[in-house]
Amino acid sequence: MNLFATLFPHVADRVDEFYECMLQTLVMVGIVGIISFVVSLFLAVVLVTTAPHGLFANRAVYQVVDKTINFCRSVPFIILATTIIPLTRWVMGTAIGVKGAVFPLIIGITPFFTRQLESALLGVNAGLIEAATAMGLSRIEIVWRVYLRESIPRIAKVTAITIVNLLSLTAVIGVVGGGGLGDFAIRYGFQRYWFDASVAVVLVYLVFIWVVETIGKAIIQTMSRE
Amino acid sequence: MTSHDTVDGSAAQSTAVESDSTDDVIIRFDHVSKTYPGSMHEALRDINLKIRKGDIYGIIGLSGAGKSTLVRCINGIERVDEGQVTVAGNNIAQLGRRDLRDLRRGIGMVFQSFNLMPSRTVEQNIALAWPRHTLSREQRHARVVELLKLVELDDKIDAYPADLSGGQRQRVAIARALANDPQILLSDEATSALDPLTTESILALLGRLNRELGITIVVITHQMQVVKEICNRVAVISNGRIVEGGDVYPVFADPQSAVTRSFVDNTSNLGKAPGLLGTYGSRLGVTESQTVLRLKYVAQSVAEPLVAQLGRDYNVLPNILFADVSVVDGAPLGGVVIAFDAEAATVRAIVDSLKSRGISVETLQTPQGGIGRPDDAASRRPIAQEA
Numbered sequence: 001m002n003l004f005a006t007l008f009p010h011v012a013d014r015v016d017e018f019y020e021c022m023l024q025t026l027v028m029v030g031i032v033g034i035i036s037f038v039v040s041l042f043l044a045v046v047l048v049t050t051a052p053h054g055l056f057a058n059r060a061v062y063q064v065v066d067k068t069i070n071f072c073r074s075v076p077f078i079i080l081a082t083t084i085i086p087l088t089r090w091v092m093g094t095a096i097g098v099k100g101a102v103f104p105l106i107i108g109i110t111p112f113f114t115r116q117l118e119s120a121l122l123g124v125n126a127g128l129i130e131a132a133t134a135m136g137l138s139r140i141e142i143v144w145r146v147y148l149r150e151s152i153p154r155i156a157k158v159t160a161i162t163i164v165n166l167l168s169l170t171a172v173i174g175v176v177g178g179g180g181l182g183d184f185a186i187r188y189g190f191q192r193y194w195f196d197a198s199v200a201v202v203l204v205y206l207v208f209i210w211v212v213e214t215i216g217k218a219i220i221q222t223m224s225r226e
Numbered sequence: 227m228t229s230h231d232t233v234d235g236s237a238a239q240s241t242a243v244e245s246d247s248t249d250d251v252i253i254r255f256d257h258v259s260k261t262y263p264g265s266m267h268e269a270l271r272d273i274n275l276k277i278r279k280g281d282i283y284g285i286i287g288l289s290g291a292g293k294s295t296l297v298r299c300i301n302g303i304e305r306v307d308e309g310q311v312t313v314a315g316n317n318i319a320q321l322g323r324r325d326l327r328d329l330r331r332g333i334g335m336v337f338q339s340f341n342l343m344p345s346r347t348v349e350q351n352i353a354l355a356w357p358r359h360t361l362s363r364e365q366r367h368a369r370v371v372e373l374l375k376l377v378e379l380d381d382k383i384d385a386y387p388a389d390l391s392g393g394q395r396q397r398v399a400i401a402r403a404l405a406n407d408p409q410i411l412l413s414d415e416a417t418s419a420l421d422p423l424t425t426e427s428i429l430a431l432l433g434r435l436n437r438e439l440g441i442t443i444v445v446i447t448h449q450m451q452v453v454k455e456i457c458n459r460v461a462v463i464s465n466g467r468i469v470e471g472g473d474v475y476p477v478f479a480d481p482q483s484a485v486t487r488s489f490v491d492n493t494s495n496l497g498k499a500p501g502l503l504g505t506y507g508s509r510l511g512v513t514e515s516q517t518v519l520r521l522k523y524v525a526q527s528v529a530e531p532l533v534a535q536l537g538r539d540y541n542v543l544p545n546i547l548f549a550d551v552s553v554v555d556g557a558p559l560g561g562v563v564i565a566f567d568a569e570a571a572t573v574r575a576i577v578d579s580l581k582s583r584g585i586s587v588e589t590l591q592t593p594q595g596g597i598g599r600p601d602d603a604a605s606r607r608p609i610a611q612e613a
Binding site: 125127128130131132133134135136137138145146149150152153223225226 | 330342
């Protein structure tokens with residue numbers, strides 16, 4: 001603890017706040033990650049199955065989802081987050097703190113996550129879909145038992161990539177009052193020139209990312225049979 | 227129209243004959259045409275086909291001929307634009323989604339690329355064909371073991387597809403295709419990705435399943451060898467059209483269309499004889515003074531010592547350049563290419579005698595110039611030395 005106090009004096013002074021910020025970041029990543037995973041997976045399945053020659057080929061649905069995602073992805077996150085503040089207030093009741101950060105984070109990460117998951121699902125060989133169709137499986141069964149099941153290793157991979165991206169978005173949201181480690185680094189490291197605060201945040205992020213990638217790799221290794 | 231309304235007796239009779247003959251027809255194409263959206267040419271053009279119960283029906287064609295489209299019309303993966311496909315009495319186009327799925331469970335399908343689910347074990351792959359919760363875990367396991375025994379692979383039940391060889395993967399795919407006791411098995415280039423030895427064993431397996439289970443098999447292939455090996459009937463497809471079809475033996479013995487002839491020629495040395503003769507004639511010991519004949523045997527005549535008889539009866543010394551005999555649909559088919567020196571009159575007598583025995587004779591070379599004229603190679607040699 002002495003070494004910590006020597007190396008990171010300003011962090012040691014407000015270690016409770018530091019932990020609080022770490023926890024906020026984890027909560028944001030956790031909530032946003034889970035909600036966005038469900039929404040993105042649904043949208044990715046919609047994209048893959050409504051695309052031309054898909055199981056539920058439907059030009060109108062595909063175009064709407066596809067173009068909406070492209071539109072959202074083309075807006076830089078910090079601009080998106082600040083632009084939708086009125087909407088955030090209306091949906092969440094506040095635009096600051098963890099509560100105010102969750103909504104823009106979901107809007108910000110979901111298009112990216114959807115594209116990642118779409119490419120994961122497109123990795124399923126068309127021959128497998130044809131074989132399942134020939135076997136008499138229904139289209140819903142094919143979605144669950146072929147598209148999703150056969151994509152698990154690729155889904156784990158793109159999810160790890162997306163969570164790393166999400167971690168950096170949680171830092172950005174800190175700038176506009178979102179709380180978390182980004183907020184800590186901006187307030188103490190950037191605005192007060194306390195270099196040790198910035199370094200401490202960087203180290204915590206490194207650990208977070210290492211954990212995410214390790215879990216991702218473990219899932220890929222146990223699930224992959226190819 | 228009911229029978230007592232019929233004034234014309236012959237029409238009634240022909241209708242009756244038609245219905246009798248369709249009793250054992252399990253797959254039927256009537257004037258089927260299909261064009262893919264955005265494509266310039268028709269994938270299938272006016273296809274008429276009758277496949278009987280218990281047939282091993284070969285559909286052979288070059289890639290892009292339309293054979294894969296054709297087979298996918300049988301299980302409704304492809305929809306037809308015109309005409310009608312009838313499978314086990316069902317008009318495919320009129321089936322709703324649910325009925326179509328039920329029909330598909332009765333039609334197994336195997337593919338060139340096996341299409342096994344990589345994340346599932348052999349057992350799970352086979353069990354995928356069964357609707358959920360219809361069998362208990364024990365029943366399921368017992369049935370999988372039974373199916374794997376049928377394809378001679380019961381020691382691999384817990385393996386993943388990636389751990390299996392190509393032939394083993396195809397056996398699993400066949401077991402999966404048989405999981406719902408289908409009446410029909412569709413094989414889409416199932417042996418095209420396999421080596422010759424494995425191909426033989428998979429074809430033998432298909433033949434055995436046909437005999438033991440009475441299952442009707444439709445074999446899509448670009449290899450005449452496959453048709454030769456197991457099919458009893460064949461349709462040759464080219465540019466979306468069936469150009470020739472029927473029992474395998476007559477098609478092989480006497481091909482009518484150019485496409486069929488090229489397929490048949492490619493399967494034996496006899497077909498390649500003219501080309502080889504032109505290139506390697508002198509090395510094979512053929513001189514310009516000799517007559518070269520290609521004889522094609524059918525059925526019973528294969529057993530006779532033909533060439534030896536020619537030597538004895540006409541006092542010639544036939545040189546056998548190529549010979550090939552294979553068994554097609556249970557009957558031998560083959561021929562020889564022979565070269566010999568003889569007077570024109572003797573040659574004529576030999577040809578007539580062979581033809582009278584039902585052997586098809588083709589003259590590949592007639593004697594040119596007199597005996598003793600130096601052959602091409604000899605006359606060219608000095609020039610080569612000068613250069």
